[in-house]
Amino acid sequence: MISKEKKVKNKEFHPNILCFCCNWCSYAGADLAGVSRFQYPPTIRIVRVMCSGRVDPAFILEAFKDGIDGVIVTGCHIGDCHYLKGNEFARDRFERFREVLKIFNLDKRFRLEWVSASEGKRFAEVITEFTNKIKKLGPLQAI
Amino acid sequence: MNLITEIENLKKVKQEENDSNLYLRKIYEPDLINLLKKCYQCARCSGVCQISKVQKFTPSRIIQMILEGFEDEIINSQVLWDCLMCNSCLEHCPKDINFADIVRIARYKMRLKDIQNPDRSIAHKGIYPLMSEMMSQDNMEIERPLDWIPKGCKTSDKGNILYYVGCLPFFNYEFEDSLSIAESTLKIICQLEKDPVVILKDEICCGHDLYWGQAKFESFIELAKKNVKRFEETGATTIVTACAECYRTFKIDYPKLFEEFNKKFEVKHIIEYIFDKWKQGKVLFKNPNKSDEVIPFTYHDPCRLSRFLPKDNKIIEEVREIFKHLKIIGYNFKEMEHNKENSYCCGVNSWMNCNERSKALRYKRLLEAKAVGTKMITSCPKCRMHLNCLKKDYEDFSSIEILDFSEFLVDLIKIIEPNKNVEGK
Numbered sequence: 001m002i003s004k005e006k007k008v009k010n011k012e013f014h015p016n017i018l019c020f021c022c023n024w025c026s027y028a029g030a031d032l033a034g035v036s037r038f039q040y041p042p043t044i045r046i047v048r049v050m051c052s053g054r055v056d057p058a059f060i061l062e063a064f065k066d067g068i069d070g071v072i073v074t075g076c077h078i079g080d081c082h083y084l085k086g087n088e089f090a091r092d093r094f095e096r097f098r099e100v101l102k103i104f105n106l107d108k109r110f111r112l113e114w115v116s117a118s119e120g121k122r123f124a125e126v127i128t129e130f131t132n133k134i135k136k137l138g139p140l141q142a143i
Numbered sequence: 144m145n146l147i148t149e150i151e152n153l154k155k156v157k158q159e160e161n162d163s164n165l166y167l168r169k170i171y172e173p174d175l176i177n178l179l180k181k182c183y184q185c186a187r188c189s190g191v192c193q194i195s196k197v198q199k200f201t202p203s204r205i206i207q208m209i210l211e212g213f214e215d216e217i218i219n220s221q222v223l224w225d226c227l228m229c230n231s232c233l234e235h236c237p238k239d240i241n242f243a244d245i246v247r248i249a250r251y252k253m254r255l256k257d258i259q260n261p262d263r264s265i266a267h268k269g270i271y272p273l274m275s276e277m278m279s280q281d282n283m284e285i286e287r288p289l290d291w292i293p294k295g296c297k298t299s300d301k302g303n304i305l306y307y308v309g310c311l312p313f314f315n316y317e318f319e320d321s322l323s324i325a326e327s328t329l330k331i332i333c334q335l336e337k338d339p340v341v342i343l344k345d346e347i348c349c350g351h352d353l354y355w356g357q358a359k360f361e362s363f364i365e366l367a368k369k370n371v372k373r374f375e376e377t378g379a380t381t382i383v384t385a386c387a388e389c390y391r392t393f394k395i396d397y398p399k400l401f402e403e404f405n406k407k408f409e410v411k412h413i414i415e416y417i418f419d420k421w422k423q424g425k426v427l428f429k430n431p432n433k434s435d436e437v438i439p440f441t442y443h444d445p446c447r448l449s450r451f452l453p454k455d456n457k458i459i460e461e462v463r464e465i466f467k468h469l470k471i472i473g474y475n476f477k478e479m480e481h482n483k484e485n486s487y488c489c490g491v492n493s494w495m496n497c498n499e500r501s502k503a504l505r506y507k508r509l510l511e512a513k514a515v516g517t518k519m520i521t522s523c524p525k526c527r528m529h530l531n532c533l534k535k536d537y538e539d540f541s542s543i544e545i546l547d548f549s550e551f552l553v554d555l556i557k558i559i560e561p562n563k564n565v566e567g568k
């Protein structure tokens with residue numbers, strides 16, 4: 001659960017963002033971003049999964065239910081998936097799942113991105129951009 | 144030791160007296176022993192129990208074990224999450240012991256006292272109950288797609304008659320044709336009603352699954368409160384639904400929370416709605432494709448319309464009267480071996496227990512259907528989904544078409560004085 005107090009205390013809104021990274025590309029990408037000291041906001045909490053195909057839409061709903069402000073799922077570029085087609089499944093699944101998120105008005109708070117192991121810089125950019133977007137949208141939890 | 148029959152402890156947990164507790168008390172009875180005591184172990188329930196056909200499950204034994212103090216064994220075996228909540232046992236119990244309802248309460252207790260939580264084993268990773276829960280929260284704005292509404296059909300957000308769509312747009316993400324039920328239903332209603340039909344863009348779940356399957360009563364109460372408020376705002380007096388579960392929930396469970404509910408709103412299932420209009424001489428049945436071929440079809444009774452309604456209010460005979468009448472237009476209605484109150488369960492209730500055992504029940508049901516007809520009609524969107532899901536796995540059933548009641552009738556119904564030119568998409 002996300003504590004509400006934390007958000008109120010320092011007046012400025014610091015979003016809480018959940019980030020799923022696949023073990024083979026985007027987690028290494030995130031690692032590279034860290035090692036190369038690319039700056040990105042400390043808003044994300046990374047969950048490492050073996051493949052973006054492992055991420056079930058239920059995880060995302062559950063996160064939103066508990067008050068997370070944004071969810072981002074990252075994986076290898078199409079064609080690069082360690083398990084051949086995992087990211088294609090993920091892409092198709094989330095494309096359809098977006099319809100559900102739209103009903104809840106949450107589709108803007110969800111993003112699917114491909115980040116390879118060598119794209120540390122891009123990882124930092126994606127996170128910065130997404131954080132700014134969520135900041136504009138404001139907190140999900142009505143405080 | 145945590146026990147589900149304990150009453151004292153529970154009071155401590157739920158001590159604070161608030162609004163929600165007040166409602167909770169109306170759908171929750173902490174004294175389980177008292178509910179079970181009447182049982183005199185005739186074991187009829189175990190004989191008819193649907194899940195007992197495919198796994199070891201004996202309600203009468205569960206009752207006796209709890210009464211004799213072996214309830215930890217019952218709890219540890221997790222067997223209480225296996226009940227299908229189909230109410231076949233109540234149908235045959237001479238002492239009117241509502242086992243499904245008792246299981247519902249036991250499930251709530253197990254959750255409350257942190258004994259067991261089955262969230263991980265719900266079908267589809269529990270995504271549908273999660274959606275219901277989200278809808279009960281205040282920080283979610285719901286905005287449903289309305290592009291399925293048939294052309295020419297006037298809708299509004301205020302008016303006399305409300306069509307409650309239910310969760311169909313949510314199911315649409317995995318079950319692509321679910322919205323065709325909504326489309327067909329609305330098409331029929333629109334042609335019959337002079338005033339625009341109320342469709343809520345922000346409609347939320349009725350809470351049925353949280354009430355029966357996952358035992359999340361607090362969220363159920365929130366949903367019920369929000370729904371009633373929203374219905375009142377529309378000024379509607381009649382609520383029509385095409386979902387058996389919504390119907391039962393509105394008809395029986397909401398009035399438990401809000402005594403006035405049935406006085407304020409007249410809830411009608413689309414079967415009743417069409418039946419009434421037919422008796423009033425406002426609709427006829429006609430076959431658009433003229434052929435001499437006779438099509439045999441059958442009807443699967445959803446438990447919520449047969450076993451889950453009071454004895455004199457079941458929706459069983461009306462639908463059969465309509466179906467028998469269809470003979471004149473070339474549709475021959477035949478009963479399956481198990482029908483009416485005895486009909487087999489589709490095997491999944493509130494997204495619980497979708498496994499190889501309940502699959503066996505669905506398989507049997509489709510075998511029965513195949514023996515008597517080429518079309519299988521049902522009036523519960525979920526029965527249709529679960530049965531269709533099995534059908535896809537087995538080629539031998541490819542000859543059966545599984546349809547919802549309104550999808551089946553939409554082309555066969557002829558409105559005598561249609562007041563609008565409603566077309567399908």
Ligand code: SF4
Binds near residue numbers: 181182185
């Ligand atoms: S049918 Fe009723 S009385 Fe008989 S054993 Fe079952 S619960 Fe008890």
Ligand code: SF4
Binds near residue numbers: 194195228230231
């Ligand atoms: S509700 Fe159905 S599955 Fe549960 S005990 Fe009764 S007959 Fe068996």
Ligand code: SF4
Binds near residue numbers: 266267530
């Ligand atoms: S029967 Fe099919 S549609 Fe129904 S819960 Fe199981 S997998 Fe889902």
Ligand code: FES
Binds near residue numbers: 051
């Ligand atoms: S392993 Fe990276 S997306 Fe499949």
